[in-house]
Amino acid sequence: MRERTVSRGLWYGVAAQMVWGLSPLYWRQLAEIPPPVLIAHRIVWSLVTLIVLLLATRSLPSRAQVLQATTVKTYPLASILIAINWLTYVWAVTAGHIIEASLGYFVTPLVSVALGVLVLGERLRPAQWTAVGIATTGLALLTWFTGALPWIALVLASSFGVYGLLKKQGPIGALGGLSIETGLLCIPAATVIAWGGLGDTSALQIGWVGLLLLGTTGVMTVLPLALFTASVRRIPLAYAGLTQYLAPSLQFLLGVFVYKEPFGAAQIGGYALVWTAVLVFAREGLLARRLKATTGDIRARLPHRPVARSPLASSEPHSDPAGSRRR
Numbered sequence: 601m602r603e604r605t606v607s608r609g610l611w612y613g614v615a616a617q618m619v620w621g622l623s624p625l626y627w628r629q630l631a632e633i634p635p636p637v638l639i640a641h642r643i644v645w646s647l648v649t650l651i652v653l654l655l656a657t658r659s660l661p662s663r664a665q666v667l668q669a670t671t672v673k674t675y676p677l678a679s680i681l682i683a684i685n686w687l688t689y690v691w692a693v694t695a696g697h698i699i700e701a702s703l704g705y706f707v708t709p710l711v712s713v714a715l716g717v718l719v720l721g722e723r724l725r726p727a728q729w730t731a732v733g734i735a736t737t738g739l740a741l742l743t744w745f746t747g748a749l750p751w752i753a754l755v756l757a758s759s760f761g762v763y764g765l766l767k768k769q770g771p772i773g774a775l776g777g778l779s780i781e782t783g784l785l786c787i788p789a790a791t792v793i794a795w796g797g798l799g800d801t802s803a804l805q806i807g808w809v810g811l812l813l814l815g816t817t818g819v820m821t822v823l824p825l826a827l828f829t830a831s832v833r834r835i836p837l838a839y840a841g842l843t844q845y846l847a848p849s850l851q852f853l854l855g856v857f858v859y860k861e862p863f864g865a866a867q868i869g870g871y872a873l874v875w876t877a878v879l880v881f882a883r884e885g886l887l888a889r890r891l892k893a894t895t896g897d898i899r900a901r902l903p904h905r906p907v908a909r910s911p912l913a914s915s916e917p918h919s920d921p922a923g924s925r926r927r
Contacts, residue, residue: 609834613843616827619820621850624693624859626820629813631694632806638694638817639687640789645818647782653822654779661776671780674770679781681763688755697752698855699863703871704756705848706878709841710735711761713881719765727884731877738873745866774829775822841885845878 630638654660665671692701710732716722724732743749770777806814832840855861863871 605834606836606839609831610839610843612827613831613835613840614846616824616831617843617846618850619824619827620847622854623820624698624851624854626813627690627693628859630806630810632810633814635687635691635694636792638690638814639683640792641814642686642690642817642821643683643782643785643789644793645815646821647779647786647818649818649822650775650779650782653826654775659773659776661772661780665772665776666780668771670769670771674766675777675780676784678763678766678770678777679784681759681766682778682781683785685756685759685763688752688759692752692756696859696861698851698859699861699867700750700752701756702848702851702855703750703874704753705760705851706845706874707735707739707753708757708760708764709844710877710881711757712764715761715765725884725888727880731881731884733877734880735874735877738870738877740870741873742867742870745870774825778822778825837889842882845882 627638633641651660689701689704692698713722713724713728714732717724739750739753767774767777772780831843856863
């Protein structure tokens with residue numbers, strides 16, 4: 601039964617990462633729509649989809665959860681960060697920067713680790729420091745060789761890294777939290793839709809296929825998140841950590857081989873260092889979790905030996921009345 605649960609969870613995780621990884625194919629079909637309007641639709645339709653899903657599963661956040669001080673402090677900023685992340689990613693995909701967008705999600709786990717050190721005071725193991733250093737060197741080389749800061753990757757990694765840090769402190773689950781975030785963004789999003797419309801690309805110009813895709817932006821957002829949430833409940837963190845690199849890998853391959861984005865010698869060196877950092881980080885995390893599991897298993901197998909108690913440690917009261925008075 602345990603193996604079946606893990607296997608199912610692993611497939612859920614792979615499916616979630618594949619949806620995220622192949623998402624450029626989806627967003628490129630809507631490239632005629634201005635990114636702010638596209639993200640506004642994504643916010644509104646995501647909220648609708650989330651409400652339906654949470655009502656069906658009876659998992660809407662309670663009023664007490666929504667009004668908690670932590671929720672009030674955390675989710676407004678989280679909503680701004682996820683809007684920045686979505687807008688940057690969709691603009692990058694539709695403007696022909698899929699490769700650099702994939703770089704952002706390759707380095708996001710390393711940014712999260714660095715934020716843990718800077719904000720939470722966490723300690724890194726030597727291999728983790730090595731991975732962060734290699735990735736930083738790779739980004740510096742990309743800046744040097746290309747003559748431009750990889751700002752798309754940096755915005756995606758930093759916005760999602762801080763977003764994850766905030767969500768870690770939040771009292772509500774992933775889907776419930778996203779419903780609050782999209783709810784906070786719903787009025788500004790509706791305003792963008794009402795004022796901006798579809799610009800030069802009217803509903804008639806994008807056709808019924810475009811309208812159908814526009815209406816499914818909520819499903820495209822919620823489906824992989826629901827699959828990922830179901831996955832992490834069923835599989836060890838080591839597996840979840842390894843599957844997270846599937847999405848940026850697919851995005852990178854789409855950028856290079858499907859959309860023929862430029863990827864020459866100037867980028868190869870920097871990307872190679874970033875990929876090396878990812879391998880070091882993933883391998884270290886896997887080994888650390890295996891060591892922890894092995895240590896716990898060994899401790900569980902050790903026989904329990906009761907410790908002999910000395911007379912001084914006896915729970916029975918002393919018979920000496922003088923001693924009793926001293927106590």
